[in-house]
Amino acid sequence: MNTESLSILNIFMFILGGLSLVSGLGVVLSRKSLNSALCLVATMFLIAGQFALMRADFIATLQVMLYAGAIMILFVFVIMLLGVEKDAEKLSFSVPSYFSISFVFLFFGILFFGFRDGIITSAKSIVEGSYLDQLESTTEPINNFVTGTSSNPVLVPDLVVTPKSIGNSILVDQVVSFQAIGILLLASIVGAAFLAQTKKAPLLPGRGLKAMKEKHGSSTN
Amino acid sequence: MNSISIVDILIVLAKAIFVMAATLKLAALNTWIERKASALIQNRIGANRASILGFDLAGIFNTLVADPVKALFKEDFVPRGVSQFMHSLAPFMGVFPILISLAVVPFGPPIILESRTVTLQLVNLNVGILYVFAMGSLAVYGTVLAGWVSKNKFSLFGSLRASAQMISYEITFGLSIIGLIAIYGTLDLNEIVNLQSGLVYGFLPNWGIFAFFPLNIIAFVIFFVSAMAETKRAPFDLPESESELVAGYFTEYSGMKFLLFWLGEFAEIVVAATLVVVLFFGGWQLPYLDLATIQPDLANTALSRFFNINFGVLDPYIGPIIAMHVFAVKVLLFCILQVIIRWTLPRFRYDQLINLCWKIMLPIALVNVVVTCYFVATSGGN
Numbered sequence: 001m002n003t004e005s006l007s008i009l010n011i012f013m014f015i016l017g018g019l020s021l022v023s024g025l026g027v028v029l030s031r032k033s034l035n036s037a038l039c040l041v042a043t044m045f046l047i048a049g050q051f052a053l054m055r056a057d058f059i060a061t062l063q064v065m066l067y068a069g070a071i072m073i074l075f076v077f078v079i080m081l082l083g084v085e086k087d088a089e090k091l092s093f094s095v096p097s098y099f100s101i102s103f104v105f106l107f108f109g110i111l112f113f114g115f116r117d118g119i120i121t122s123a124k125s126i127v128e129g130s131y132l133d134q135l136e137s138t139t140e141p142i143n144n145f146v147t148g149t150s151s152n153p154v155l156v157p158d159l160v161v162t163p164k165s166i167g168n169s170i171l172v173d174q175v176v177s178f179q180a181i182g183i184l185l186l187a188s189i190v191g192a193a194f195l196a197q198t199k200k201a202p203l204l205p206g207r208g209l210k211a212m213k214e215k216h217g218s219s220t221n
Numbered sequence: 222m223n224s225i226s227i228v229d230i231l232i233v234l235a236k237a238i239f240v241m242a243a244t245l246k247l248a249a250l251n252t253w254i255e256r257k258a259s260a261l262i263q264n265r266i267g268a269n270r271a272s273i274l275g276f277d278l279a280g281i282f283n284t285l286v287a288d289p290v291k292a293l294f295k296e297d298f299v300p301r302g303v304s305q306f307m308h309s310l311a312p313f314m315g316v317f318p319i320l321i322s323l324a325v326v327p328f329g330p331p332i333i334l335e336s337r338t339v340t341l342q343l344v345n346l347n348v349g350i351l352y353v354f355a356m357g358s359l360a361v362y363g364t365v366l367a368g369w370v371s372k373n374k375f376s377l378f379g380s381l382r383a384s385a386q387m388i389s390y391e392i393t394f395g396l397s398i399i400g401l402i403a404i405y406g407t408l409d410l411n412e413i414v415n416l417q418s419g420l421v422y423g424f425l426p427n428w429g430i431f432a433f434f435p436l437n438i439i440a441f442v443i444f445f446v447s448a449m450a451e452t453k454r455a456p457f458d459l460p461e462s463e464s465e466l467v468a469g470y471f472t473e474y475s476g477m478k479f480l481l482f483w484l485g486e487f488a489e490i491v492v493a494a495t496l497v498v499v500l501f502f503g504g505w506q507l508p509y510l511d512l513a514t515i516q517p518d519l520a521n522t523a524l525s526r527f528f529n530i531n532f533g534v535l536d537p538y539i540g541p542i543i544a545m546h547v548f549a550v551k552v553l554l555f556c557i558l559q560v561i562i563r564w565t566l567p568r569f570r571y572d573q574l575i576n577l578c579w580k581i582m583l584p585i586a587l588v589n590v591v592v593t594c595y596f597v598a599t600s601g602g603n
Contacts, residue, residue, distance in 0.1 A: 034307075034369070035307075038362075038366075041362065045359075052346075057346045057347050057348045057352075058347070058348050058351070061346070061348045061351040061352050061355045062351075062355075064355040064356070064358075064359065065351065065354060065355040065358055068355075068358075068359060069355060069358030069359055069361070070358060073358075073361055073362070073365070073384070073388070076362070076365060077365075077384070080365070080369050080377075162347050163347065163348055163351075163408055
């Protein structure tokens with residue numbers, strides 16, 4: 001498909017991108033933490049939709065299953081059960097908050113100038129639709145995806161991410177770094193469990209069961 | 222094929238509407254099956270009050286016309302001090318993921334015409350089964366949100382029970398089919414169904430349940446029990462156990478919103494039945510008859526000669542049409558089986574429910590995965 005007219009994929013890409021921006025703003029701007037969490041779920045879901053449009057089905061599905069399905073439900077649980085709502089304060093600006101805001105801008109500034117060329121090229125390719133067109137022109141299955149019709153569904157070029165290619169790259173090519181990440185995660189789990197462990201308060205005289213019984217008995221008598 | 226013609230878009234739209242309508246219709250039919258089957262099991266006369274001109278069609282007017290109309294006219298009750306938007310959002314969040322989760326299920330062999338091949342599957346994702354699981358994991362939000370926005374202790378308890386139950390059983394749900402995926406070497410539901418054609422040992426259909434003979438029967442039992450637990454119905458209906466929690470997470474819902482939760486529950490039954498059929502019972506495959514390559518010659522049948530009409534134009538559709546009916550019958554059978562189980566077994570206690578998942582089914586599923594993978598590796602499979 002030529003770049004003169006917007007293809008269907010481009011239109012959907014813009015719709016999903018705009019919606020995910022809106023819901024991302026909702027995460028930051030909404031006052032209630034539960035609303036923020038639900039907006040974050042929506043954002044994850046919409047980003048998964050963009051992955052699916054780029055024919056990265058596996059990543060899209062994992063995005064929904066892990067982020068929207070598993071991690072966010074824990075967020076929602078914490079909000080519901082621990083009552084974070086009580087701690088929610090009005091948005092106020094103080095010296096530390098100005099400091100952190102400027103730090104955030106600095107961080108993203110460095111990120112932007114560091115990857116300026118890459119960001120500009122990828123933004124251009126998204127706006128002009130050349131990435132999707134490349135995907136569309138080099139792959140038969142992209143038509144298969146959109147229309148459900150294909151003459152040759154076996155042809156799967158490199159641009160299309162399949163579970164098999166991901167499995168090969170993770171468990172064969174990058175197996176050392178994969179295992180290293182696993183050890184890192186294990187270490188962080190052990191660390192979190194250690195930090196969350198509360199020391200039992202020592203049983204001081206006068207605070208034990210016996211003392212309580214005596215106290216109770218004396219008060220009733 | 223470089224450009225997308227309007228016909229292609231129409232085909233996709235037609236398939237999308239078909240899949241959605243089929244799920245909804247089966248869910249609606251399920252409500253009727255449920256009420257009639259429960260009446261038969263409890264030895265009483267079921268829904269038979271509503272009738273049109275004296276015909277009640279075995280209670281079908283009761284469940285498909287009278288009940289929804291009654292629900293439509295009920296008061297839409299929202300508890301005080303509750304966000305109206307969130308209260309309305311919860312049932313939709315519960316129903317939406319379930320209704321779209323059948324998009325990847327193939328319901329027939331491709332129809333081959335001269336110019337194009339129409340696959341009888343809405344989207345051919347190469348991660349098929351994972352997509353269904355992803356949508357299933359989203360369905361928890363509906364129940365959790367419903368319990369939270371109701372501002373009712375019983376609702377919150379119900380939704381807590383529901384979410385703990387759904388998250389626990391998702392583990393065994395996923396683990397039980399890893400062996401099957403190792404056997405077939407693909408996540409694509411279309412390929413999984415295609416691989417289930419033909420026979421094993423000369424007489425058994427080559428369905429998923431009979432692969433590596435006793436192993437996959439264990440996997441099937443675990444999968445089916447987990448799927449039933451995911452639907453939150455008896456014997457797993459702890460989230461809505463009316464003797465303790467009024468009605469669980471939808472206590473504060475009435476009218477159409479309540480009906481949406483109900484519809485979601487029945488759609489979940491349909492999804493569970495469909496998954497069981499696709500993974501373990503050959504999808505649209507009919508044993509002893511290969512529907513994908515069937516070559517009927519309707520132009521030369523007696524019927525065609527008698528009416529002097531050329532039925533030959535129907536040739537490419539015969540295989541897919543039979544296959545869709547076979548698929549529908551299989552799915553309905555598993556829906557009915559779930560209804561029968563629901564009205565036969567008493568409710569679990571909550572500790573029994575969690576013990577069953579974590580102490581009995583999870584170890585069995587893990588051992589099953591290891592043993593199946595061992596057999597796949599030694600038999601030089603994928």
